[in-house]
Amino acid sequence: MKTAVILAAGSGTRIWPYAVIRPKVMVPVANKPIIAYMVTALKELKFRRIIIAADLFAGQIENYFRLEPLVEVVKTGQPAGTADTLSKIYEYIKDDDFLVFYGDTYIEKQDIDALVKIYGDKGLSVLVNPLEKENSRDWICCSVKGNRISDILGHPRDEATHRFAAFALNKGFFSYIKSNSGLFTSVQVGMMPPAESYIEMSLQDYIKDGGIVYAAETVRTFFDIDKPWHILMANYYIVKSQCGKLKENQLSEGASIDKTADIDGAVVLGKNSRIGKNVRIKGSVIAGNNTVIENGAIINGNAVIGSNCYIGNYCYINDSSSVGDRCVVNHCAELEGIIMENVYLYHYMEFYGIIGRGTDLGAATVCGTLRFDDGETSHRIKGRKEHPEYFSGATFIGDFARTGVNAVIMPGRKVGVYSIVGPGVILNEDLPDNTIIMTEQKLVKKEWGPNRYGW
Secondary structure, three states: OOEEEEEEOOOOHHHOOOOOOOOHHHOEEOOEEHHHHHHHHHHHOOOOEEEEEEOOOHHHHHHHOOOOOOEEEEEOOOOOEHHHHHHHOHHHOOOOEEEEEEOOEEEOHHHHHHHHHHHHHHOOEEEEEEOOOOOHHHOEEEEEEOOEEEEEEEOOOOOOOEEEEEEEEEHHHHHHHHOOOOOOOOOOOOOOOOOOEOHHHHHHHHHHOOOOOEEEEOOOOEEEOOOHHHHHHHHHHHHHHHHHOOOOOEEOOOOEEOOOOEEOOOEEEOOOOEEOOOOEEOOOEEEOOOOEEOOOOEEEOOEEEOOOOEEOOOOEEEOOEEEOOOOEEOOOOEEEEEEOOOOEEOOOOEEEEEEOOOOEEOOOOEEOOOOOOOOOOOEEEOOEEEOOOOOOOOEEEOOOOEEOOOOEEOOOOEEOOOOEEOOOOEEOOOEOOOOEEOOOOOOOOOOOOHHHHOO
16 A cells, blocks of 8 residues: 545634634644644655645645655645545545545554554554543544444544544445435434535445444554644644654754753754853754754743744743744743744743744733633634633634734633734633724823822
8 A cells, every 4th residue: 555645625614713824734733734744654654645635725735745756736626525525536546545644633653554554454444543531522433343343423422432543445435435425424313413525424334334444543642633722732742752852962064052051951953053151941952944042041841943033032932832933032931832933922921822923922912821710711613612621721823913012812712813912902702813902991181290299
């Protein structure tokens, strides 16, 4: 098996505000699009063809992989579901057997290899991930008995053990893909499925007709990037994993470390990058080219930092954070989480969460992390209230946004693309795309002077 298909045509509405100006699969995790990790794993497993089925913003995917000869981007047009997307690229698949992945997942190559092997031994197979603490109502799920899929249910209340991660199929299965009804009918009573075609429903039809679908279970780390906090979960793991592999310093041409720097781990510095005076690093750091870390900067753990960045003047970056290219973290700014390309953080501001590209936070912008009553921070995802187990108190700011001086963003709130939180605003609700929110100040003016003091 040497052909892989990556589905990347979904709209990504549940991950708002990060799929408004980019395909969901191009959301950066540790400074690399999530789809790129899949491509890297497939290349290491010696796959010869990687077909990416894309729709909106397909040009961004083409541009990123423009120098990668194994990758072919196919524009499918607006799909009616994953089965419809797969049906539209039938003619591009030359081999009889192939793998299918969701482009917004992170799967380690050992688990991909396990799926390939069970397909070679048994035939039609899927890679499944144990639900564990995941809510079954968030996923298309299945039950596994022995090494076979016994039942498939869409977003069930219970009675499921796994969610789907990947598929090993053959061209014979396309008869089920093409006959997909476009409605997921394998649901519990009272559930409300959308009118979309899903690969999993075609698998359920196949099982009902007597077919056998074998299952390989993930034993390594798996992420399905479906909600904004999933980005942070994946980033935390990948930064920790990449930095944890470092055993010694790796300095490229022109790179340097000042003798006053205090570093507990190891660093990788790209060309002409440097760590300057009085820097404190309590872990390991990977930095790109032409990046400066200096003048009392504190990195409290592991971090991945891009190229052409400035990190300095007693700023603070917390463990497992990532900083995109051309970013500035300066003058007592505090960061925990992800900032994408060309983000500026200045002057006594504090941020925890994700900031999209091209965003500027005003001086003393503060993001709350805990509710005053210590209660759960809830989120609204397409109108549905959710309580994430991890990173619920994070702030999520979209691309090309801004905040004014002394803006305060309450825990869990989201700011849309091209939007502005004005000076002094306390934002306690999500702010839509293309919106500015300002505060109105009531002023009281009275006569005052020496006579007030008895003169």
